[in-house]
Amino acid sequence: MKNILVIGGGFAGVWSAASAVRTARENGIPESELQVTLVSSGDDLVMRPRLYEADPEKMRVPLDRILGPVGVRRIAATVTHIDTAARSVTATGRDGRTDIISYDRLVLATGSQLVQPKLPGAQRMFNVDTLSAAAAFEYHLQRLPEAEPRQGRFTAVVVGAGFTGVEVATEIGGRLKAVADAWGCTDPVRVVLVERADVVGPELGPGPRPHIESALESLGVEQRLGRTVESLTEHEVRLSDGEVIPAATVVWTAGMTASPLTAFIPGERDRLGRLHVDEFLRVVGTSDVYAAGDTAAAMAEEGHTVTQSCQHAMPLGRFAGHNVVADLLGLKQVPFAPEPYGTGLDLGPTGALITMGWDREVQMTGQAAKETKVLINTQLIYPPVDDADALLAQADYAAKPVGEVV
Numbered sequence: 001m002k003n004i005l006v007i008g009g010g011f012a013g014v015w016s017a018a019s020a021v022r023t024a025r026e027n028g029i030p031e032s033e034l035q036v037t038l039v040s041s042g043d044d045l046v047m048r049p050r051l052y053e054a055d056p057e058k059m060r061v062p063l064d065r066i067l068g069p070v071g072v073r074r075i076a077a078t079v080t081h082i083d084t085a086a087r088s089v090t091a092t093g094r095d096g097r098t099d100i101i102s103y104d105r106l107v108l109a110t111g112s113q114l115v116q117p118k119l120p121g122a123q124r125m126f127n128v129d130t131l132s133a134a135a136a137f138e139y140h141l142q143r144l145p146e147a148e149p150r151q152g153r154f155t156a157v158v159v160g161a162g163f164t165g166v167e168v169a170t171e172i173g174g175r176l177k178a179v180a181d182a183w184g185c186t187d188p189v190r191v192v193l194v195e196r197a198d199v200v201g202p203e204l205g206p207g208p209r210p211h212i213e214s215a216l217e218s219l220g221v222e223q224r225l226g227r228t229v230e231s232l233t234e235h236e237v238r239l240s241d242g243e244v245i246p247a248a249t250v251v252w253t254a255g256m257t258a259s260p261l262t263a264f265i266p267g268e269r270d271r272l273g274r275l276h277v278d279e280f281l282r283v284v285g286t287s288d289v290y291a292a293g294d295t296a297a298a299m300a301e302e303g304h305t306v307t308q309s310c311q312h313a314m315p316l317g318r319f320a321g322h323n324v325v326a327d328l329l330g331l332k333q334v335p336f337a338p339e340p341y342g343t344g345l346d347l348g349p350t351g352a353l354i355t356m357g358w359d360r361e362v363q364m365t366g367q368a369a370k371e372t373k374v375l376i377n378t379q380l381i382y383p384p385v386d387d388a389d390a391l392l393a394q395a396d397y398a399a400k401p402v403g404e405v406v
């Protein structure tokens with residue numbers, strides 16, 4: 001019996017496991033000969049791209065309803081160590097029990113995490129990186145009306161004007177207003193976006209920038225560019241130029257790094273901590289370890305490395321799942337080849353922005369783009385549940401799923 005172990009129940013992990021089952025079945029390999037196991041800390045696929053929205057607790061899909069029907073064995077545990085020489089991982093379950101799990105091929109799909117700032121008061125910052133963090137943020141917002149009325153009660157400072165920061169900044173005003181209105185609070189709602197660079201969306205490029213700037217302006221989002229947060233207390237934020245902003249809410253969005261489990265895999269990493277992989281997604285310098293999703297620095301197209309995004313995590317999973325099985329069975333592996341690159345940026349009540357290509361040429365704006373973004377966020381990134389056939393059909397690395405532009 002051969003064992004494929006996938007670590008991580010995110011977009012890359014789910015599609016790796018489903019794709020591995022698909023390739024095994026296509027080649028007539030029964031479960032008694034090849035077992036696919038997925039180990040993940042949580043019980044759900046968390047829809048991370050939606051965590052800036054209200055009601056984040058709903059942004060999840062039970063893993064057993066996705067992968068149970070195709071016979072993937074699931075272990076709910078946190079992996080703390082990987083021993084590539086022994087081909088095993090150490091995992092601790094919620095009951096505190098630690099187990100060693102062996103594998104013949106490993107897919108590391110443990111995603112990425114926000115880099116936490118080290119500054120006075122940083123523990124008071126909120127973020128929307130994980131379901132629990134987004135839920136804590138939502139809880140804080142809902143309780144603002146109960147706080148003592150004072151300047152800044154309904155002011156949010158958003159730190160970082162990258163992809164996530166812009167989505168939070170354009171959405172948070174509406175969420176604050178809804179909470180204030182529900183309690184009859186008449187305090188002003190204020191949103192301030194702080195960015196170290198001199199422009200918003202520094203990594204999004206000049207194409208989308210005018211649209212982002214105009215959305216921020218029409219929503220009344222104040223910008224503090226070329227500055228950063230130096231410290232914060234319960235009631236105010238101090239910026240690097242000395243300005244003090246009374247604010248009960250600070251959201252940190254700046255900086256992502258690959259899962260710390262990448263440190264157990266020998267091999268080179270890029271500046272985001274992602275493992276270098278070959279065209280088949282095998283970690284360079286290893287024989288049995290593959291990486292997919294935000295842990296993998298795969299080449300998307302000539303000269304471009306994949307982004308830490310669902311758009312790339314899903315196909316990376318499909319290709320990795322196929323390739324581990326092909327590797328074990330001596331079948332033909334397929335080089336990673338994603339769909340053309342595109343992005344969809346939510347701009348709150350003003351609409352959204354859809355771009356195509358690595359220069360992010362704007363294709364669609366306003367409410368038309370918003371409809372596409374909503375379709376992506378509420379349907380296209382959701383895998384089928386309770387339906388083995390639909391899941392395996394979508395798990396095909398060669399399929400061209402419509403709308404994987406997120």
Ligand SMILES: Cc1cc2nc3c(=O)[nH]c(=O)nc-3n(C[C@H](O)[C@H](O)[C@H](O)COP(=O)(O)OP(=O)(O)OC[C@H]3O[C@@H](n4cnc5c(N)ncnc54)[C@H](O)[C@@H]3O)c2cc1C
Nearest residue numbers: 008009010011012041048079111293294308309310311406
């Ligand atoms: C607010 C926000 C907005 C975003 N918006 C977009 C967007 O619009 N478009 C887009 O394409 N992307 C977006 N992204 C990025 C996207 O969510 C990620 O790139 C994507 O989730 C990566 O998928 P993944 O499977 O690699 O990792 P993840 O989805 O992070 O999944 C990682 C999995 O590994 C598990 N895990 C981690 N460590 C361990 C461990 N030690 N042991 C066991 N299990 C472990 C986790 O529980 C999780 O199941 C956004 C992200 C955020 C936070």
